Amino acid sequence: MFKDLDPILHAQLRLAVMSLLIGVKEAEFTFLKEKSKASAGNLSIQLNKLKEAGYIEINKQFRNNYPLTLCKITRKGVEAFEAYVLALQSYTQNPES
Amino acid sequence: MHDKELSHEESLKLISSMIGQAKDAYHDTGRGAMLWGIVIAICSIVKFTEIHFNYRLPFDIFLLTIVAIIPQIIISAKEQRNRNRSVKTYDEVFLKYIWIGFGIAIFLLIFINNAVFQSWQPVAKEYRELTGNAPVFQFSEFVPAYFLLLYGLPTFITGTACHFKPMLWGGIFCWVCCLITLYSNTETDMLLTALSALVAWFFPGLLMKREYQKSKRKESADV
Secondary structure, X not given: OOOOOOOOOOOHHHHHHHHHHHOEEEEEHHHHHHHHOOOHHHXXXXXXXXXXXXXXXXXXXXXXXXXXEEEEEOHHHHHHHHHHHHHHHHHHHOOOO | OOOOOOOHHHHHHHHHHHHHHHHOOOOOOOHHHHHHHHHHHHHXXXXXXXXXXXXXXXXXXXXXXXXXXXXXXXHXXXXXXXXXXXXXXXXXXXXXXXHXXXXXXXXXXXXXXXXXXXXXXXXXXXXXXXXXXXXXXXXXXXXXXXXHXXXXXXXXXXXXXXXXXXXXXXXXXXXXXXXXXXXXXXXXXXXXXXXXXXXHHHHHHHHHHHHHHHHHXXXXXXX
8 A cells, every 4th residue: 555645745846955955954045946956936936835834944034134045854844754755665666556 | 947746766866866965065175174283293293302302492382272273263264154055964063063072172181181280290299309219100191192082083973974084094093093102202102193183184184175176166067
């Protein structure tokens, strides 16, 4: 019996963001934009979806008079990501079932 | 990158690629390691020449380590400012606290040594007055061993945590020298301390700097 894949994570950009954040303490918006090669607008929308799901925290502040957006994965986000990877593994290990 | 749905294989590929990219986000410039390697080596070699050629500087050469805190602060501030890829990795945070803890431990060790010297001096004086001979036990002969023991610890942890073998071996080298200094005279101890500082910090720092420059060039080429 396969588990359903989390629809929040099963999208290219949101999965890329979560995969980047899972290995770091926190990352700036610019880092996520550079690594995911996404447009700023699309990235903002997807980050908000992840935030609404409680998977990430977004902290907006200022540095040298410039706005700074810091993103951090939450405990709920880590658990969801782990569950998503386990579900994916079960699909790839038993592709015919 | 868009918000498209992925196949299972694509998802796994994407996860592994992004995790790999985040892992490569932190590269130490190696400047701090080079600075401390050269400072400790200079202090130890000067101390060696003081003992070997029987002269005394008007100040303790190891006070240079306190002066070296200033360039270290400048290096750290500059590195913080120049970081254009703004991400904080767990390794980076963990190592920062390991080295801050090491710095605190070194200064505590200096205070402990001074306290032991002050307690030991009256005993040694009394022994000299009673027997006419210098005491056989000289605490100062064991001091380099304590320092080398401490030098090895954060170096070894950094080497293992970052999979950076030159530092891992540098840490082990410090501990081997620590054992040797228990059986050698103070002159040799100073040379071993200088050698440890070069092997554990200066040369790995050079390699780190080269890796850092390589990653910077790669970054510029990608842009």
